[in-house]
Amino acid sequence: xxxxxxxxxxxxxxxxxxxxxxxxxxxxxxxxxxxxxxxxxxxxxxxxxxxxxxxxxxxxxxxxxxxxxxxxxxxxxxxxxxxxxxxxxxxxxxxxxxxxxxxxxxxxxxxxxxxxxxxxxxxxxxxxxxxxxxxxxxxxxxxxxxxxxxxxxxxxxxxxxxxxxxxxxxxxxxxxxxxxxxxxxxxxxxxxxxxxxxxxxxxxxxxxxxxxxxxxxxxxxxxxxxxxxxxxxxxxxxxxxxxxxxxxxxxxxxxxxxxxxxxxxxxxxxxxxxxxxxxxxxxxxxxxxxxxxxxxxxxxxxxxxxxxxxxxxxxxxxxxxxxxxxxxxxxxxxxxxxxxxxxxxxxxxxxxxxxxxx
Ligand code: PLP
Numbered sequence: 001x002x003x004x005x006x007x008x009x010x011x012x013x014x015x016x017x018x019x020x021x022x023x024x025x026x027x028x029x030x031x032x033x034x035x036x037x038x039x040x041x042x043x044x045x046x047x048x049x050x051x052x053x054x055x056x057x058x059x060x061x062x063x064x065x066x067x068x069x070x071x072x073x074x075x076x077x078x079x080x081x082x083x084x085x086x087x088x089x090x091x092x093x094x095x096x097x098x099x100x101x102x103x104x105x106x107x108x109x110x111x112x113x114x115x116x117x118x119x120x121x122x123x124x125x126x127x128x129x130x131x132x133x134x135x136x137x138x139x140x141x142x143x144x145x146x147x148x149x150x151x152x153x154x155x156x157x158x159x160x161x162x163x164x165x166x167x168x169x170x171x172x173x174x175x176x177x178x179x180x181x182x183x184x185x186x187x188x189x190x191x192x193x194x195x196x197x198x199x200x201x202x203x204x205x206x207x208x209x210x211x212x213x214x215x216x217x218x219x220x221x222x223x224x225x226x227x228x229x230x231x232x233x234x235x236x237x238x239x240x241x242x243x244x245x246x247x248x249x250x251x252x253x254x255x256x257x258x259x260x261x262x263x264x265x266x267x268x269x270x271x272x273x274x275x276x277x278x279x280x281x282x283x284x285x286x287x288x289x290x291x292x293x294x295x296x297x298x299x300x301x302x303x304x305x306x307x308x309x310x311x312x313x314x315x316x317x318x319x320x321x322x323x324x325x326x327x328x329x330x331x332x333x334x335x336x337x338x339x340x341x342x343x344x345x346x347x348x349x350x351x352x353x354x355x356x357x358x
Pocket of ligand 1: 074077101147172192
C-alpha cells in the first residue's frame, strides 16, 4: 500500500528500515521500553551511536584523520557553523554560487567571514557549474565552500577544485549516493533527511587538523571541537534519528555499499533523463555533465498542464513531484530509498500523460 515518494526532503526511507524501526518503537529488544525512551548515556544508546558511526566510516572509507559528528540544527545551522569554526576573526572564505542552497550558505557566512563569491552560475538560472579553472580564488582563503548537489536546481559537480585550501561541501542531497574520496575534503556536512535518515540529525565529517580554530564568539553548540571531544553528546543528541540512520547505514552495507548504490542510482537517473530527452514533451534545463543523480527537475511542454499532471500523478501513487517555485515545473527526487520500480512507474505515467496531452 506504500506510494512512491519523490519528496526532496524529508524523503523516502527504505521500507526494510521502517519496518524494523516499527518494532523497536514499542519495545526495544524485549526491554519493555521504546528506543525513544532510553537515556543517551545508557550503554544501549551509546553503542547504537558508536555502531552508526562505525558503519558510516566503513561505507565512506572515513579515516581516523576525520571526526564524525552527529549534530542538530540542520544543514542550515552549518551555514553559520562553518565560518565560525574555520574563519575566526573575519578571515577570507571563498564560496561558489550554484543555486539556492549556495546562496543561503553565502548570506549566512557573510555575518562571520570575509566572503568572496569566486564563481556563480546565476547568469543562466543555475543550470550549470562554472568550470573549476575559471574560479577567482584567493590564496589566503581559509576554505572554499561548494554545494556538490543543488537540490532545487538538480545541478551536480563533475569536477572538484584542487589545491591546499580545504574544500567544505554541503552534501545534504548527495551524501551516500555514490562513493567519494573523503580525503579530498576538509569538511563534509549534510542534513539527514534525504539519504541518511529522518529529519533532526545533521552529520558533519571534519578533518581533525581543522578542529580547534573556532572563533571565541562561536556558540558552544556550534563548536565542532566541543562536539568531537564529547562524542557528539555534549547535550542530548537526537537519539531516535541516530538509531534510524544506523539502520539506513546497515541497509546500505547489506546492499553492497556505495559502489552498488551508485550503479542503481545511475540506472534510475539514466532512464529518467533518457525518457525526458527523447519525449519531445518534457525538458530538463541542466547542462549534461552537471545533471544530478538525485534531483531531476523537468518542465512540461505547456505549463498550463502542470496542475493536471500533478493531480494524475497523485492519483497514481506518485507523490511530491511539484518543482520548487524558483524553477517551476516538476522535480523528481530519486534518493537511495526510492526504488527503481518507482522510477519505472513515473516514466510509465509521464509517457501516458504526454500521449494524452501532447
Ligand atoms: N543544503 C541543501 C543542499 C539542501 O538540500 C537543504 C535542504 O533541503 C539544506 C541545505 C537545508 O537543510 P536543513 O533543512 O537540514 O537545514
